[in-house]
Structure formats: C-alpha cells, structure tokens
C-alpha cells in the first residue's frame with residue numbers, strides 16, 4: 001500500500017505545457033486535429049449559437065446539453081432529469097470536486113495503476129490514502145485489497161494504456177463493491193473513442209445497487225480550442241456532498257459552451273464519431289507500421305483510444321527518449337508519472353497522442369522510426 005511516486009517530481013502537465021508550441025506536439029491527449037466539415041459548419045454558426053444560448057432558460061439548456069452528450073455516448077439512463085448530473089468547466093475540476101467531497105474523513109482509495117497522474121495527485125492533495133490496483137487484476141473483474149478500502153477509483157478506458165474494462169469485469173467489480181459497501185468512482189473521459197457498442201454504464205451500475213460517482217468529459221473528443229465541459233453524476237444512494245462542493249468552485253458553466261456541446265454531440269451521433277474513430281484507427285496503424293521495422297512496439301495492439309503506449313527498445317529509458325526527441329523537435333510524454341505508485345515501471349514506455357491530423361502522425365512515425373533505428377545501431 002503506498003502513495004509513492006507522486007507530487008515531488010514534474011507532473012505530466014508540466015511536460016505537456018513544454019510541448020504547446022513544439023514543432024511536433026504528440027504530448028497531451030487533448031484533441032488537436034483539424035475540424036471536420038460538419039464541425040466547421042457549427043463553428044461558422046457560433047455568433048448565432050451564442051445569441052440563442054443567452055436567451056434559452058439555463059436549466060433547459062443545461063439538461064438539453066447533458067442529454068445530447070450522454071445520449072450520443074449511449075448513456076441513455078444517465079440521471080439528467082433527476083438532477084443528478086452536475087456540470088463543470090473540465091474533468092479536472094470534476095475530479096477536484098469529487099476528491100474534496102471525499103475529504104471530511106480521509107479515505108483509503110484503491111486506484112487503477114497506471115493512470116493519468118492528476119487523479120492520484122488531486123486525491124493525495126485532499127488528504128486521501130491511495131492503494132494501487134493493477135489494471136491486469138481489474139480486467140479480470142478482481143479488486144485486490146478490497147476489504148481495506150473505502151472506495152475504488154477506475155479510469156475506463158484507461159490512459160495511458162488505452163485498455164478498456166469489459167462489461168463483465170465492470171459488472172463483477174460493481175457487484176463486489178455493492179456487496180462490501182464500497183463507493184465506486186469511474187473516470188470515463190475517453191469513453192467516446194470506443195468504436196463498438198458503448199454499454200449504458202448507468203443502467204449497469206444501478207442494477208447492482210452500488211453507490212457510484214461518474215466523471216464524464218467532452219474535452220478529449222473535439223478540437224474546440226479547449227472549450228469543453230466535465231460532468232459529475234452520482235447514484236441516488238450517494239452520500240457525498242457533490243453539489244455543495246461544486247458550488248464552492250463555480251456558479252455555472254458557460255451557456256455558450258453548453259450549446260456548443262449539444263451541437264457537437266449531435267454532429268458526433270450523426271457521423272462525427274465514426275469519422276473520429278477512423279482517424280484514430282488510421283493514425284494507430286501508421287504508427288504501428290513504422291514501429292514494426294524497429295525494436296520498439298505498441299504495448300497494446302488493439303485499442304480505440306486516442307493515446308498509444310510505445311514500449312521502448314531495451315537500451316532506452318523514457319526520460320532519455322523524451323529528452324532526445326524534444327531536442328530534435330518532437331514532444332511525446334515520458335511515462336514514469338503514469339505509474340504513480342512505482343515510477344520506475346514507466347521507464348520502459350513513451351506515450352504518443354493520436355488525436356492529431358494524419359500528416360502529424362505520419363511525421364511522428366517517420367521521426368520515431370529513424371530515432372529507434374539510430375539507437376539500435378549506435
């Protein structure tokens with residue numbers, strides 16, 4: 001059991017900030033591909049959308065946007081009409097509100113390992129104690145250390161691995177949490193990338209009777225210049241003071257962004273998501289093909305998610321690869337911080353963001369191919 005590996009060394013966002021103006025930025029998982037023609041049409045209507053949003057009653061607009069987004073994700077039983085979905089500026093804000101809502105009594109939380117480091121950082125920042133739950137065990141529907149935990153926190157799909165907990169494993173975990181009276185918290189920020197059936201997680205969780213909290217996010221899907229929303233939804237039996245703690249942080253999200261989310265969700269459901277999925281599929285294939293001639297490889301071959309974890313050739317560490325590639329103009333992400341309980345396990349990997357134009361990924365793939373070839377021959 002451990003909180004090791006967090007807070008003192010640079011976090012992932014530090015590396016992502018360094019990449020913002022890079023020649024090739026495949027560092028952060030925010031969408032940076034060009035707008036599709038359908039999305040361009042919505043952006044061209046922004047003045048009209050702005051004006052309409054300012055006239056629509058806020059509660060109606062918020063419910064309409066939540067319904068449009070969650071419906072487009074296949075989450076048809078999300079409790080929008082019951083008022084159990086709260087809107088915030090971003091999923092990190094949602095995460096912070098959940099962490100502070102758990103804080104009156106420091107909790108022992110089982111957290112998926114590895115995962116994006118602002119999750120453990122925020123939980124630790126609010127005084128919680130973390131226990132790493134290895135992704136491999138969770139995929140089999142097992143929750144190690146469950147009796148000693150107050151809550152279980154899972155990222156589904158996960159970042160950086162791109163792995164998604166299957167319906168059966170999630171159901172088994174939810175049933176186990178319900179049986180033992182443990183809170184189940186899910187971060188579903190990358191759900192929109194799942195190209196096959198996206199099960200209604202709300203129906204699944206409610207059927208088990210588990211106490212749950214879900215963090216939703218529009219921010220990884222659409223290249224909207226960081227205009228995005230996070231949502232926090234919760235079960236009827238949830239005891240956390242989420243609405244009160246959210247009101248300590250904000251009054252309301254932007255009506256304009258709510259209206260944009262409703263438009264983009266509608267576009268997504270009528271073909272936009274399919275276009276996004278084929279972009280990510282194409283980009284992953286380009287990267288995999290380039291790596292196939294080197295001693296590096298994709299650590300997870302089949303994934304829909306917009307990030308790829310690259311296993312480095314034996315002679316290279318993550319930090320060294322990050323540094324040398326950065327000097328040459330390519331910013332990827334070193335992976336030690338994802339392994340928040342044992343950073344050394346991240347030394348074997350580099351993470352590449354795939355939500356970029358095909359030309360950017362083609363350049364990245366050629367760049368990495370040359371770099372790994374040079375390293376192998378050196």
Ligand SMILES: Cc1ncc(COP(=O)(O)O)c(C=O)c1O
Nearest residue numbers: 029090091092116155159189219
């Ligand atoms: C799984 C996961 N949750 C939450 C976040 C935070 O997203 P944002 O920076 O948009 O708040 C990230 C960021 O990459 C993430 O990977």
